[in-house]
Amino acid sequence: METSKTAAESGVSFEIIFVGRSNVGKSSLLRELFGAKVRVGKRPGVTLRPAHVQVSDLLITDMPGFGFMSGVKDRKQDIVKDKTVHYIEENAERIKLGVLVIDSPAFPQIVDRWDSKDQIPIDVEMFDFLREVGIDTIIAANKMDKVKESEYGSLLDEIAIRLGLESPWQNWKHIIAPISAKKGDIKALKGLLRDRLHEMKRDDLFKYV
Numbered sequence: 337m338e339t340s341k342t343a344a345e346s347g348v349s350f351e352i353i354f355v356g357r358s359n360v361g362k363s364s365l366l367r368e369l370f371g372a373k374v375r376v377g378k379r380p381g382v383t384l385r386p387a388h389v390q391v392s393d394l395l396i397t398d399m400p401g402f403g404f405m406s407g408v409k410d411r412k413q414d415i416v417k418d419k420t421v422h423y424i425e426e427n428a429e430r431i432k433l434g435v436l437v438i439d440s441p442a443f444p445q446i447v448d449r450w451d452s453k454d455q456i457p458i459d460v461e462m463f464d465f466l467r468e469v470g471i472d473t474i475i476a477a478n479k480m481d482k483v484k485e486s487e488y489g490s491l492l493d494e495i496a497i498r499l500g501l502e503s504p505w506q507n508w509k510h511i512i513a514p515i516s517a518k519k520g521d522i523k524a525l526k527g528l529l530r531d532r533l534h535e536m537k538r539d540d541l542f543k544y545v
């Protein structure tokens with residue numbers, strides 16, 4: 337007799353997780369990338385539990401946003417962060433790739449605000465954590481449509497520096513993908529995802545990405 341399994345469990349051999357602060361555009365990006373029917377909202381905190389999309393044996397996971405959520409108390413935000421860390425630890429073996437999505441124009445200020453309080457910003461903490469547990473992590477520098485062309489390079493340098501990557505940002509093009517999920521301009525990220533899939537000898541998945 338067949339036992340019924342959830343979509344998230346049947347025939348999954350590897351996983352890509354999308355993490356990031358609330359409202360950075362994770363769900364919008366997933367919709368652009370995979371046509372995933374994930375919820376997108378104007379109000380931060382729309383995704384409250386991991387949402388999964390499966391293509392072939394690849395599981396794509398939209399993690400709840402951490403950081404600010406409207407109508408959600410501070411303690412709840414810590415719970416979201418702890419749950420995310422647990423999820424990553426528990427599934428570390430099959431999570432081959434992480435995509436940390438950031439709101440590019442807002443990122444430098446957010447990091448500096450935390451630094452001035454001697455705290456590590458959650459984004460930076462998450463980037464370090466993913467890499468510590470051995471998960472190759474790409475930065476999806478989203479909302480670049482809000483940035484003037486003349487400020488594009490200097491903003492990306494500022495972002496790189498705050499992630500502990502020395503400027504110029506161009507040295508990190510295998511890690512940083514400037515994109516706009518809203519405008520559908522996500523080719524830099526698609527390119528990096530395909531590079532990683534190719535390295536894993538999974539060119540067969542190019543048709544989905």
Ligand SMILES: Nc1nc2c(ncn2[C@@H]2O[C@H](COP(=O)(O)OP(=O)(O)OP(=O)(O)O)[C@@H](O)[C@H]2O)c(=O)[nH]1
Binds near residue numbers: 361515519
């Ligand atoms: N200008 C601009 N806005 C964007 C972009 N991507 C997403 N947004 C907007 O940002 C808001 C949040 O998008 P979501 O995709 O719901 O963000 P999220 O990261 O999934 O949010 P949570 O589920 O709360 O974690 C929406 O109003 C989107 O339209 C982008 O590239 N540029």
Ligand SMILES: [Mg+2]
Binds near residue numbers: 375376401
């Ligand atoms: Mg979401």
